[in-house]
Amino acid sequence: PVKLSVDGQEIQTKKNTTIEKLLKEQNKSYFLPYHLPQLAAIKNQNCPLLNIVEVDGRIVHAKMLKNLMVKEGMVIKTKSSLIEKKLNERLSWLKEKDNCYLIKKLQELVICEAENAGLISKEKIKEQKITGWISAPSILYDPELCIRCGSCVDTCKTIQTAEAIVLDKEKGIILDESKCVRCGQCIHACPMGKEINAVKVFKKAFGCETCAYSRPLGAIREIDQVQEVINVLQDPEKFVVVEFAPSIRASLGEEFGLEPGSLVTHKLYAALRKAGFDKVWDTNFTADLTIIEEGTELILRLIKAGILSKDELPPDLNINEHAIEEVSSALPQFTSCSPGWVKFCETFYPELIPNISSAKSPQQMLGPIAKTYAAKKLGIDPKKMVVVSIMPCTAKKYEREREEMCDAFKYWQEKGEVNNKFQDVDYVLTTRECAKLLKILGIDLKKMPEEEADPLIGKYTGAATIFGRTGGVMEAALRTAYELITGTPLEKLEFEDLGSLEGIKKASIKLGNKEIKVAVAHGLSNARKICESIKQGNGFKDYVFIEFMACPGGCIGGGGQPIPTNPTTVKTRTTALNTDDKKCALRKSHENPEVKQVYSDFLKEPVSKLAHHLLHTQYID
Ligand code: HC1
Numbered sequence: 001p002v003k004l005s006v007d008g009q010e011i012q013t014k015k016n017t018t019i020e021k022l023l024k025e026q027n028k029s030y031f032l033p034y035h036l037p038q039l040a041a042i043k044n045q046n047c048p049l050l051n052i053v054e055v056d057g058r059i060v061h062a063k064m065l066k067n068l069m070v071k072e073g074m075v076i077k078t079k080s081s082l083i084e085k086k087l088n089e090r091l092s093w094l095k096e097k098d099n100c101y102l103i104k105k106l107q108e109l110v111i112c113e114a115e116n117a118g119l120i121s122k123e124k125i126k127e128q129k130i131t132g133w134i135s136a137p138s139i140l141y142d143p144e145l146c147i148r149c150g151s152c153v154d155t156c157k158t159i160q161t162a163e164a165i166v167l168d169k170e171k172g173i174i175l176d177e178s179k180c181v182r183c184g185q186c187i188h189a190c191p192m193g194k195e196i197n198a199v200k201v202f203k204k205a206f207g208c209e210t211c212a213y214s215r216p217l218g219a220i221r222e223i224d225q226v227q228e229v230i231n232v233l234q235d236p237e238k239f240v241v242v243e244f245a246p247s248i249r250a251s252l253g254e255e256f257g258l259e260p261g262s263l264v265t266h267k268l269y270a271a272l273r274k275a276g277f278d279k280v281w282d283t284n285f286t287a288d289l290t291i292i293e294e295g296t297e298l299i300l301r302l303i304k305a306g307i308l309s310k311d312e313l314p315p316d317l318n319i320n321e322h323a324i325e326e327v328s329s330a331l332p333q334f335t336s337c338s339p340g341w342v343k344f345c346e347t348f349y350p351e352l353i354p355n356i357s358s359a360k361s362p363q364q365m366l367g368p369i370a371k372t373y374a375a376k377k378l379g380i381d382p383k384k385m386v387v388v389s390i391m392p393c394t395a396k397k398y399e400r401e402r403e404e405m406c407d408a409f410k411y412w413q414e415k416g417e418v419n420n421k422f423q424d425v426d427y428v429l430t431t432r433e434c435a436k437l438l439k440i441l442g443i444d445l446k447k448m449p450e451e452e453a454d455p456l457i458g459k460y461t462g463a464a465t466i467f468g469r470t471g472g473v474m475e476a477a478l479r480t481a482y483e484l485i486t487g488t489p490l491e492k493l494e495f496e497d498l499g500s501l502e503g504i505k506k507a508s509i510k511l512g513n514k515e516i517k518v519a520v521a522h523g524l525s526n527a528r529k530i531c532e533s534i535k536q537g538n539g540f541k542d543y544v545f546i547e548f549m550a551c552p553g554g555c556i557g558g559g560g561q562p563i564p565t566n567p568t569t570v571k572t573r574t575t576a577l578n579t580d581d582k583k584c585a586l587r588k589s590h591e592n593p594e595v596k597q598v599y600s601d602f603l604k605e606p607v608s609k610l611a612h613h614l615l616h617t618q619y620i621d
Pocket of ligand 1: 393
């Protein structure tokens with residue numbers, strides 16, 4: 001038996017009893033007396049902020065009690081001066097006229113504390129006595145909200161096979177930062193983000209439809225940069241541009257109460273313009289550009305490996321000798337746009353790094369193109385340009401920060417125009433943060449008119465939009481590679497087998513008189529299976545191209561997507577992207593008129609010296 005005290009009374013109970021069970025047995029209530037009319041509305045909603053007990057001198061929210069075990073000598077209080085102080089504090093907010101004030105206070109209490117601390121630095125977290133960890137610059141762990149259920153640990157181990165976190169019942173979740181790929185799947189696993197949603201309860205009670213804080217709050221969350229983006233939008237010295245990922249158009253609506261799978265592309269262009277961005281561009285544009293660069297790189301690797309001969313190719317496909325020199329000869333070529341996957345490969349399979357395409361991801365192509373080509377065309381000082389990227393992915397925050405992602409700076413430095421280093425992309429917000437930003441600015445996405453992206457680097461084809469779901473990059477690349485290699489248009493544009501939700505998909509495609517084999521994997525446990533088999537030399541030997549996405553379902557299942565992200569929402573978002581593809585008048589990347597313009601006015605040809613300099617990278621981790 002375990003001896004402990006409840007409200008000053010010594011009691012004995014069995015080992016392995018939860019505090020919740022004990023308090024029930026003792027007939028102890030820790031729920032608020034709902035005497036205030038406002039609170040009556042939220043009665044029985046189990047609001048974690050108001051239903052609290054004191055355990056060993058610390059305030060613990062009711063919801064956590066079912067996971068906390070009794071311990072020898074524990075002191076539990078359901079009434080105490082500390083509880084009273086906290087409740088008075090919280091209830092006094094209700095006296096304010098504006099109901100949203102209460103929500104703001106809630107935000108101050110639970111969200112700001114950790115998030116604002118997390119976005120600055122580890123030191124700052126220490127200063128503010130946040131006891132959790134951060135996996136910089138993407139993810140933050142707040143032990144105060146953690147119920148020690150271990151769901152995140154299971155996800156990291158079984159779905160992602162990274163095993164970057166372990167559960168310690170006392171301390172909570174412990175991180176091995178060297179293994180963390182920043183994919184953020186742990187965020188979706190956290191039940192606190194799904195179940196304990198105090199703010200939703202208040203939203204229901206007070207009807208704050210577009211309240212900035214109406215989103216779930218998990219113990220693991222992204223490191224929030226919303227305030228920094230608001231600051232930069234208010235800076236008259238800056239020229240702030242925005243890009244958003246393919247999958248955002250099929251998921252952001254959920255944060256505004258729209259059905260999963262609602263396409264909000266054109267409303268989002270309008271909303272971002274209203275938010276004050278000087279140019280609203282689209283990562284889909286650079287997804288098309290990526291296909292040209294990555295597809296050409298594949299052709300070059302195939303020539304280098306002797307699988308294709310220059311003589312068999314159409315004469316108008318200019319094969320540049322310099323480009324053949326530049327590319328790696330390793331096959332199969334791996335896609336490079338999912339930064340969680342790239343980090344996984346660097347960490348667990350460094351011997352396969354030469355297989356990763358040197359083409360940067362679309363996010364990282366838009367930054368340097370904006371700060372060179374577009375800045376020149378618009379007459380904007382590149383030092384003043386700030387690129388904000390809206391992504392479904394926590395690892396994109398990490399990708400933007402990588403040492404080598406500063407090619408616009410190098411471009412201008414070589415011309416003697418700049419001295420101080422700047423990154424190609426300046427801020428990355430997740431889908432959830434984007435919703436928060438718009439809500440803080442009082443913008444309701446649902447009510448926005450339909451507008452277009454800004455010209456220059458805003459147009460896209462159907463091939464770009466399917467990047468956001470598993471198999472999409474491969475399908476888009478095949479649509480273009482087929483025409484480049486055979487010189488004839490591809491009749492049927494969908495490669496159905498590649499777009500399904502199977503973990504590993506394989507296909508063979510006839511390109512002229514050559515049959516090539518390709519594969520697609522999503523979720524890192526599937527990526528690991530392929531890497532192991534290549535490493536051991538017993539599989540994928542004759543494959544030429546493999547698409548890897550870190551998250552199940554691809555980016556539509558990304559760690560920064562609305563909660564819940566589960567097989568059902570992943571499916572509906574996938575269908576929406578496929579619909580968007582079919583609605584596009586142009587469905588092949590090489591048909592994008594703005595992409596053609598970038599080549600004719602600036603880059604000259606795919607994998608040219610300049611394209612290589614700005615749009616390709618070397619993995620140096
Ligand atoms: Fe993705 Fe990509 S598709 S990586 O999945 O190549 O995050 O949506 O933006 O960069 O375009 C993510 C999505 C995204 C990039 C593109």
